[in-house]
Amino acid sequence: MAPAGKKVLIADDEADILEIISYNLQLHGYDVITAKDGDQALIKAKEQKPDLIILDIMMPKKNGIEVCKILRGQPEYQKTLIIFLTALNDELSHVKGLEYGADDFISKPISPKLMVSKVQSLLRRTHVQESSTSIEIGDLRIVPEEYMVYFQGQPVPLAKKEFELLNFLASKPGRVFLRSEILNTIWGSEVIVGDRTIDVHVRKIRQKLGIDCITTVKGVGYKFEI
Amino acid sequence: MAPAGKKVLIADDEADILEIISYNLQLHGYDVITAKDGDQALIKAKEQKPDLIILDIMMPKKNGIEVCKILRGQPEYQKTLIIFLTALNDELSHVKGLEYGADDFISKPISPKLMVSKVQSLLRRTHVQESSTSIEIGDLRIVPEEYMVYFQGQPVPLAKKEFELLNFLASKPGRVFLRSEILNTIWGSEVIVGDRTIDVHVRKIRQKLGIDCITTVKGVGYKFEI
DNA sequence: ACCATTCATTACCAAATTGTTAACTCACCC
DNA sequence: GGGTGAGTTAACAATTTGGTAATGAATGGT
Numbered sequence: 194m195a196p197a198g199k200k201v202l203i204a205d206d207e208a209d210i211l212e213i214i215s216y217n218l219q220l221h222g223y224d225v226i227t228a229k230d231g232d233q234a235l236i237k238a239k240e241q242k243p244d245l246i247i248l249d250i251m252m253p254k255k256n257g258i259e260v261c262k263i264l265r266g267q268p269e270y271q272k273t274l275i276i277f278l279t280a281l282n283d284e285l286s287h288v289k290g291l292e293y294g295a296d297d298f299i300s301k302p303i304s305p306k307l308m309v310s311k312v313q314s315l316l317r318r319t320h321v322q323e324s325s326t327s328i329e330i331g332d333l334r335i336v337p338e339e340y341m342v343y344f345q346g347q348p349v350p351l352a353k354k355e356f357e358l359l360n361f362l363a364s365k366p367g368r369v370f371l372r373s374e375i376l377n378t379i380w381g382s383e384v385i386v387g388d389r390t391i392d393v394h395v396r397k398i399r400q401k402l403g404i405d406c407i408t409t410v411k412g413v414g415y416k417f418e419i
Numbered sequence: 420m421a422p423a424g425k426k427v428l429i430a431d432d433e434a435d436i437l438e439i440i441s442y443n444l445q446l447h448g449y450d451v452i453t454a455k456d457g458d459q460a461l462i463k464a465k466e467q468k469p470d471l472i473i474l475d476i477m478m479p480k481k482n483g484i485e486v487c488k489i490l491r492g493q494p495e496y497q498k499t500l501i502i503f504l505t506a507l508n509d510e511l512s513h514v515k516g517l518e519y520g521a522d523d524f525i526s527k528p529i530s531p532k533l534m535v536s537k538v539q540s541l542l543r544r545t546h547v548q549e550s551s552t553s554i555e556i557g558d559l560r561i562v563p564e565e566y567m568v569y570f571q572g573q574p575v576p577l578a579k580k581e582f583e584l585l586n587f588l589a590s591k592p593g594r595v596f597l598r599s600e601i602l603n604t605i606w607g608s609e610v611i612v613g614d615r616t617i618d619v620h621v622r623k624i625r626q627k628l629g630i631d632c633i634t635t636v637k638g639v640g641y642k643f644e645i
Numbered sequence: 646a647c648c649a650t651t652c653a654t655t656a657c658c659a660a661a662t663t664g665t666t667a668a669c670t671c672a673c674c675c
Numbered sequence: 676g677g678g679t680g681a682g683t684t685a686a687c688a689a690t691t692t693g694g695t696a697a698t699g700a701a702t703g704g705t
Contacts, residue, residue: 353638
């Protein structure tokens with residue numbers, strides 16, 4: 194369930210709240226990390242780089258708003274989603290939270306259902322498809338919106354990774370992409386895959402397209418070329 | 420950004436809330452009208468015919484639910500989108516709101532981000548429906564006014580969700596819709612449904628239509644294709 | 646010509662993703 | 676109440692995919 198492996202960090206000093214939230218989020222397939230005070234929250238955020246952070250306003254060491262303020266000050270956390278846990282009718286926290294870019298609020302006492310649905314809808318929103326433009330070179334047409342490639346008008350079904358790889362290489366025809374660039378872009382920096390993986394995917398693309406539009410540059414990488 | 424010139428009416432007795440919401444919506448290109456009680460909301464709604472109305476439940480003169488009830492009683496407001504502002508966990512208001520056809524709820528304290536995104540997604544949704552006045556592709560005819568699909572002239576009865584899903588996918592044939600896009604559009608952001616739900620509905624559509632006009636794009640989503 | 650690298654190719658396996666069926670819940674209607 | 680159908684969920688089957696290992700071919704330097 195849910196876009197697999199999304200990490201959620203929860204910071205609260207009350208153990209039972211931590212447990213309730215963890216349990217419910219894990220039930221829905223999220224990767225949950227917990228912290229019991231502000232300092233720990235900051236450390237774990239740095240370590241794990243969660244996609245979403247739930248911060249209790251009232252915490253020892255550093256309160257939720259301070260944590261949020263510190264995180265938002267760093268560029269890598271600009272896009273991280275942050276939800277505050279507030280006491281009911283705590284207008285002041287509400288206002289301060291907004292200043293530092295909270296994405297949502299949840300009031301205690303917590304309804305697990307509401308909680309999960311807020312987490313889900315926030316994480317889902319980031320997934321809206323960017324309007325990417327289609328590429329057309331020679332007989333080849335790459336349409337990201339359709340996840341489809343046409344060669345001489347005929348559709349050629351490619352698998353997800355194959356399509357992403359071709360689309361990436363074709364985004365700058367003629368330019369050589371290093372193997373490391375390809376790995377970082379298509380596979381992401383966290384995933385570790387063997388060296389032959391790119392080769393195999395390149396081969397599959399060549400095979401399915403029937404033409405050799407991907408040129409090997411030995412010792413360097415690959416480039417797209419008609 | 421937003422579909423130009425969409426009018427939003429906001430009714431709330433708290434001046435600062437009115438201001439926060441107005442400001443954020445105007446920032447996103449919406450035309451904002453405000454009202455500070457129920458009676459004023461009704462008057463301004465009649466004058467300006469907004470596309471979307473945000474109603475606080477607790478207001479002087481007439482409360483949000485009464486306003487909604489009156490509006491929904493008049494044919495010209497059947498399609499107007501209505502969002503309620505509720506106190507958190509106010510289940511009763513939720514239930515009553517639903518009875519009178521609320522399109523969404525927002526709990527106080529308000530997160531401007533969430534607010535804007537809900538307004539956007541609601542207005543976007545109707546935009547899709549408006550533009551899809553009867554789609555005709557190959558042997559297939561999709562008529563939203565009748566909630567009915569015809570295959571080779573023969574009517575094929577689809578359930579509500581099935582129809583909405585098919586209509587949504589067919590609104591842009593060939594384009595792949597992410598599972599998250601589908602969930603946001605057909606199910607809305609507040610609902611929690613499992614991962615297999617979309618699949619099952621797709622299956623039912625395929626089964627009832629007898630043709631495979633919905634193509635699976637593994638790891639991405641679904642697309643409509645003859 | 647020989648060797649060391651690097652890449653191509655193939656076949657295969659494990660994991661991820663989706664298809665399918667049946668059962669369950671919840672309104673609604675008679 | 677009992678029956679019906681829509682919507683959802685759960686469990687399992689089927690399929691696709693991504694990744695790897697093994698082997699062979701090409702390349703480039705000496």
